[in-house]
Amino acid sequence: MLTDRICDLFCGYMVVVAEGLGPERLMNLCNQNGISLRDVKRITYTELRLRLSFAGYRKLKKLADSQKYKLHLKKSGGIPLKIIRAKKRIAILPAAVFLVFALFVASTFVWDVKYSGFDAVNPFEVRELLENMGLKTGAKKDSINREAAEKAVMENFDGLAWVNIYFMGTELNIQVVEADQPEKMVEDTGVRDLVAQKDGYITELRVYAGTLRVTEGQTVRAGQVLISGDITAGGALIGQGAARGEVFAQTTYVGVASKPLMQIVAQKTGSVYNMKYIRLGGRLYSLTREMPAYKEYVAEVQRVTVVGENMPVFFKIYDVLISETMKASVPADKKALSAELEETAYNQALAGGVDPDDITGVNVVAAQSDTDMKILVIIEATEEISQAQDR
Amino acid sequence: MVMKKKRIKSQKTGKAMEKITRVFELPSEILGRSRMVLSGNSDLFIENHGGICKYTPTEICVKVPELLVCVRGAGLLLKALGKENLIIFGEIGEIIFEPERKDVC
Numbered sequence: 001m002l003t004d005r006i007c008d009l010f011c012g013y014m015v016v017v018a019e020g021l022g023p024e025r026l027m028n029l030c031n032q033n034g035i036s037l038r039d040v041k042r043i044t045y046t047e048l049r050l051r052l053s054f055a056g057y058r059k060l061k062k063l064a065d066s067q068k069y070k071l072h073l074k075k076s077g078g079i080p081l082k083i084i085r086a087k088k089r090i091a092i093l094p095a096a097v098f099l100v101f102a103l104f105v106a107s108t109f110v111w112d113v114k115y116s117g118f119d120a121v122n123p124f125e126v127r128e129l130l131e132n133m134g135l136k137t138g139a140k141k142d143s144i145n146r147e148a149a150e151k152a153v154m155e156n157f158d159g160l161a162w163v164n165i166y167f168m169g170t171e172l173n174i175q176v177v178e179a180d181q182p183e184k185m186v187e188d189t190g191v192r193d194l195v196a197q198k199d200g201y202i203t204e205l206r207v208y209a210g211t212l213r214v215t216e217g218q219t220v221r222a223g224q225v226l227i228s229g230d231i232t233a234g235g236a237l238i239g240q241g242a243a244r245g246e247v248f249a250q251t252t253y254v255g256v257a258s259k260p261l262m263q264i265v266a267q268k269t270g271s272v273y274n275m276k277y278i279r280l281g282g283r284l285y286s287l288t289r290e291m292p293a294y295k296e297y298v299a300e301v302q303r304v305t306v307v308g309e310n311m312p313v314f315f316k317i318y319d320v321l322i323s324e325t326m327k328a329s330v331p332a333d334k335k336a337l338s339a340e341l342e343e344t345a346y347n348q349a350l351a352g353g354v355d356p357d358d359i360t361g362v363n364v365v366a367a368q369s370d371t372d373m374k375i376l377v378i379i380e381a382t383e384e385i386s387q388a389q390d391r
Numbered sequence: 392m393v394m395k396k397k398r399i400k401s402q403k404t405g406k407a408m409e410k411i412t413r414v415f416e417l418p419s420e421i422l423g424r425s426r427m428v429l430s431g432n433s434d435l436f437i438e439n440h441g442g443i444c445k446y447t448p449t450e451i452c453v454k455v456p457e458l459l460v461c462v463r464g465a466g467l468l469l470k471a472l473g474k475e476n477l478i479i480f481g482e483i484g485e486i487i488f489e490p491e492r493k494d495v496c
Contacts (some may be wrong), residue, residue, distance in 0.1 A: 023446065024443045024444065024445060024446050027442075027443045027446065027469075027472060028442040028443055028471070031442055031472065031473075032474075033475055036471070036472065036473045036474070037469065037471070037472040037473075038470065038471050039468065039469075039470060040446075040469035040470075040472055041448075041468045041469075042446055042447060042448060042468075048446075226400075353478060375416055384447070
């Protein structure tokens with residue numbers, strides 16, 4: 001089947017209906033004249049639908065004329081037929097030539113410039129430099145000296161390790177690799193102590209430089225010196241410098257939240273009034289008369305009707321239910337209140353400045369009086385508390 | 392008389408060739424016989440045919456050397472018809488081998 005289709009494509013094919021008495025005779029004549037037939041189907045007593053090659057069709061036509069068979073062409077296709085049809089269209093060849101020429105000419109220009117690999121170096125500065133050298137959209141590809149441009153970029157920008165300018169079709173790509181800058185060495189010559197930035201119970205100490213002023217298991221207060229910048233030998237001070245080290249301590253953060261057990265809420269009295277509003281051009285107009293003079297009320301939009309949707313001018317009609325309310329004191333839902341207070345207290349404790357990754361435990365204490373509920377949240381954390389302080 | 396002698400001679404030659412092919416286990420195509428390959432009940436390939444005698448969607452009769460092969464079934468069509476071979480496609484019900492008939496061909 002596939003080979004037939006390929007053959008049809010390259011040799012051309014015709015589907016014809018041969019009409020005449022005794023179609024078998026026509027088939028045998030085709031056979032004798034070397035005309036290969038395919039998909040031969042007898043449609044009626046006198047009609048035969050057959051598929052044959054373009055060359056075969058020419059032979060069959062002559063044969064059918066001589067034998068008084070009528071041929072009706074139903075379908076045709078394939079490259080040879082397309083070529084024959086194309087021959088009749090005299091403008092096609094010049095148009096094709098012009099198209100190829102236009103493509104060729106267009107491909108000799110830069111259509112787009114792409115910059116990649118920029119991070120620390122400003123690509124706009126590189127672009128400005130390259131545009132001055134003629135590397136811009138619309139430039140002729142032949143006129144671009146890539147080596148010189150690469151050299152210029154490298155010389156003008158210190159932060160670049162490698163530059164590559166290349167064409168990808170009509171696209172000019174400027175690809176750079178930035179140099180890894182070494183970290184600046186800062187000479188630390190000042191005298192500095194490490195002090196506690198918050199209260200805590202010391203659990204671990206690491207001293208890299210300086211003299212230790214506290215011990216593990218000691219409770220320290222904020223501002224207390226942990227490691228001093230004094231350098232001692234045998235108890236005698238021999239010099240001073242910047243203390244370095246790490247001090248880990250167990251710290252606590254407390255959050256408290258309380259609320260009354262009775263809450264004042266707006267309770268609906270049952271008196272309601274329906275209002276209708278129309279919104280036109282950003283302004284709201286009332287369609288009903290003014291609402292009764294409720295002292296307190298809540299308004300709920302019941303329905304919104306859009307009239308003239310997808311039209312140049314449209315408007316919306318709002319059905320609003322106005323319910324009169326009055327303040328009433330009702331007992332609060334203790335479970336919900338407790339959860340709300342716990343969350344508030346926890347957030348309050350977190351606001352003390354603890355890193356959530358350092359948290360080791362959370363304790364919640366709830367207390368309730370006749371009128372209030374109180375929640376206390378204590379967050380325990382183990383964290384590094386040292387902070388450098390110039391002497 | 393001469394014709395009869397010629398026919399007898401050709402018959403004798405044919406029989407001798409048949410014996411040779413049988414003894415040497417040669418393919419019978421060399422005797423000028425047709426070869427038929429039936430795939431399931433949908434494709435029948437006939438090589439070395441002598442033309443179409445009858446062609447309808449329910450019956451196709453093909454002339455092969457010394458025989459008439461009638462294929463009967465439903466929706467029959469000639470998938471390919473070349474100088475030497477042809478393919479009959481369709482729902483083949485039966486294949487009948489008949490001696491050459493003047494009324495059909």
